[in-house]
Amino acid sequence: MMPHELLKVVALVSVGAHPVTGRPRRAEQDARAVELGLCLAGKHLHLLHAGDAESEALRGYLGMGLAEMTVLQQPLHADILPALGSYLGATDAQLVLTGSQAEIGEGSGMLPYLLAEQLDWPLVVGLAEVESVKGGVAQVLQALPRGQRRRLQVRLPFVASVDSAAPKARQSAFGPAQRGQLQSQKVAVVEDMLLSEASMQTARPRPKRLKVIKAKTGAERMRAATAKASAGGKVLTDITPEQGAEAIFALLKEEKVLR
Amino acid sequence: MKESFRRDPRNEWIARNRLHPLYSALQTQEASWIGPSGLVRKNPHVSGFIGPNGLKRIDRSGVQQGGGSQRSGTKAAVQLPLRIIEQPSFYIVVVPDMVNGRLSSHDKDLLGLANTLAGDEGAVVAVVFQAHKEGGFDTAGVDRLLHLQGEAFADYSPEQRVTALCALDTQLNPAHWLVPDSRTGGGELGRRLAAKLGERPATRVWQVADGQCIGRAGAGQQDMARTAPRLILAAAECADPVSDTRHEVRAIELNETLFHRVGRLDNLGAVAVDPALTPMAEAEFILSGGNGVKDWELFHQAAETLGATEGASRVAVDDGFMPRARQVGATGTWVTAQVYLAVGISGAVQHLQGIATCDKVVAINQDPACDMVKRADLAVIGDSAAILQALIERVREHRQGGMHDAA
Known part of the structure; x- marks a missing residue:
């Protein structure tokens, strides 16, 4: 793809968690957003993070080939939306890329929606x-x-969230990651009230839904217990290939899979 | 088959209990009675019994006494009790996904959750955009239906839909909004609505009880418990669907006329994607070949003509006709296709496991006794090459016919 040199792209990144060990890493979807941003703006891509500038996991994004990242200093349980909104409103960004949900914390996936609402920009969900x-x-x-x-056709500037359909992120190189600069800025802090009333717990596997048989009589229960899973479909024997093809074609037509 | 007479103590109990919701369905109708004017009235429908051929028989010899009519009460399809909410004290609004114009199982779970939240006082409102093909709103638990149609809501129009939902919010002031947290539209619409209304939603919720809700948080490693907010984005299987009541699907209207801003997202329509590039696990239409395929050139040509993603059984992969990544089954990819067209695959258990969640399975095979034919919704017995050739020609003919129509 041709890099759109004139397009000013900002990628919002967060700290992720490894699905098995839970160790901090670059977040999977945010890395895809950075990859898409690198395709669009190359070296001019602007990385933005709201949180702790000391976090080593952020260097994973710098290792994708970027020299610096802006970090808005925020404590752990803060509402980062006002800080991000006022920062982005003051820049001349034309496209803001985000992942579709965070890997740690609430992970509601609301950030791109609220940001678009606050900036009054259109939002594209699932940009590929x-x-x-x-x-x-x-x-x-x-x-x-x-x-x-x-x-879709959308006028600039806009916010876009990417999901796992976006191009796969390139590897992060260690050397450039260490050389990259984290430019931290002090901004106002707004406390997030939700985390004081909500409680986090380790996820339990959800129970499998059982097949409930609502039979009123013993005969119906017996029938339900002994019935085969499916009765089987139509079997066409002794027909010409043309007739068989016609039957298959009719089914494909009915299911609307022929495009 | 001759049915033996059996007493049903439960039905007898219901017939004695005038307050039971099924009481009226079990009342035996009398054959004759004295009318208000003193004349004897007869109900001809009550006499007789249904014979073994399904025809009604009237036996006047006097042998048939009573037995037939005693059975008929239990045989009639039981009408579920109708739940009518005349003056609801609050509303629960559900915005179902309506994939392919029908309520999905996810939507039905959500309606079940809405009914538990509504209890005896509240009414469940479903909001449906554009034309639909659903006929079971009453048994799914919809008390009120808002059906919005018009140019503005066509196809993909999230901004216009959110405007309509905001208007509904001021009209009904619902106690809860329930939206499916799905990739088929609900997740996006619900979050857009939350941002517009300024409500903080609970997402990926899988349990709502006693004013508390639990939803997955982060990357799925943690759960978050909190008081249930007004807007809930619920995951699949968050509650059991409604099963034992009928609801009046009373139509309601939006009071205010909507003025749509010019949409900032222009939909230019679906894009033709190369089926070979779609990941097999989520492909919609798969043409899969096995040991019975002899002409692989023809097979590839068929996949291209039909616009299907290619798959293969283990034998075809082992013999080197297809790459390993294309293998379907327990050791390969578990597929979720809507239509799975299996050519020359006999259906080993491992293969059938891999296609367990496919909607429609079509088999082309020589052997009418094989397992794939038993699993298939449509099986064509015959030479696979000849049938594929005929199918290619039929589809080409259809495509060219379509071109003529368009021109």
């Missing part, structure tokens, strides 16, 4: 690719379930 930017209007592809894509 930016096809072109012309005259302040971007043509983008949105990822849908089952690998499908939808083409």
Whole structure:
């Protein structure tokens, strides 16, 4: 893809957690957002993090080929939205990329929505690719379930969240990660009230839903217990290939899988 | 089959209990009675019994006495009791996904949760955008239905839909909003609504009880318990669907006329994607080949013409006809296709495990006794090459016909 040199892209990054060990790392979806930003703006991509500037995991993003990152100093249980909103409102960013949800903390996935609401910018959910930017209007592809894509047109500036359909993040190199600069800024802190009333606990595996048989009589219960899982479908024997093809075609048509 | 007469103590108990919701369904109708004017009235529908062929028989010899009519009360389809909420004290609003115009199982779970939250006082409102094909709103637990149609809500229009939902919020002031936290639209719409209303939602919620809700947090390693907020984005299987009541699906309207801002997102439509590049685990339509396929050129050509993602059984992979990444089954990929077209696959247990969640399975096979044919919704017995060739021609003919229509 051609780098859109003139496009000013900001990628919001967070500290993730390894799914098995729980150790801090670069967050999977945020790394994909950075990858997409690198494709669009190259070295001019601006990385932004709100949180602790001392966190070593943030260097994982710098190791993807960026020299510096801005960190808005925030304590652990703070509402980072006002700080991010006022910072981004003051810059001339045209595209803000985020992952779709955080890997630690609440992880509600609300940040891109609230940020778009606060800045009054449009929001693209599940950005997969930016096809072109012309005259302040971007043509983008949105990822849908089952690998499908939808083409959207949106005017700049806008917020976009990426999910696992975005291009896979490149590896992080150790040397550049250590040489990169974390530029920290002091900003106002707003306390997040939710975490005082909510409680976190280790996730329990959810119980499997049982098949409930609502039979009123013994005969019905017996029938339900002895019935085969499925009765089987239509079997067409002794037919010409054309008739068979016609039957399959009718089913494909009915299921709307022929495009 | 001749049915033997059995007493049903439960039904007898219901027939004695006038306050039971099923009482009226079990009342035996009398054959004749004295009308208000003193004339004898007869109900001809009560006499006789249903014969073994499903036809009604009237036996006047006097042998048939009573037995038939005693059975008929239990045989009639039981009408579920209707729940009517005339003046609800509060509303619970559900915005179902309506994938393919029907309530998904996720939507039904959410309606079940809404009914437990509504209790005896509240009413459950479902908001449906655009045309739908659902006929079971009453048994799914919808008391009120708001059906919004129009150009503005066509296809993908999250901003316009949120505007309509905000108008509904001021009209009904619902106690709770319930939206499925799904990738098929609900997760996005619910979060947009939350941002617009300024409500802080609980997301990925899997349990709501006693005013508390529990939802997954972070990357799924932790749960977050909190008091249930007004807006809840619930995961699948958050509650049991409604099963034993019927609800009046009373239509309601939006009071205010909506003025839509010009949308900031323009939908330019779906993009044709290369089916070979979609990951097999989430492909919609898979053409899978096995040991019975002899002409692999034709197989690839068929996949291209049909626009299907290619898959293979273990034998085809072991013999080197297909790459290992394309193997379907317990040792390969577990697929979730809507249509799975299996050509020359006999259906080993491991393979059938891999396609367990597929919606429709079509088999093309020589052997009518094989396991794949038993699993399939449609099986065509015959030479796979000839059938694939005919199918390719049929689809090409259809595509060209479509082109002529368009021109």
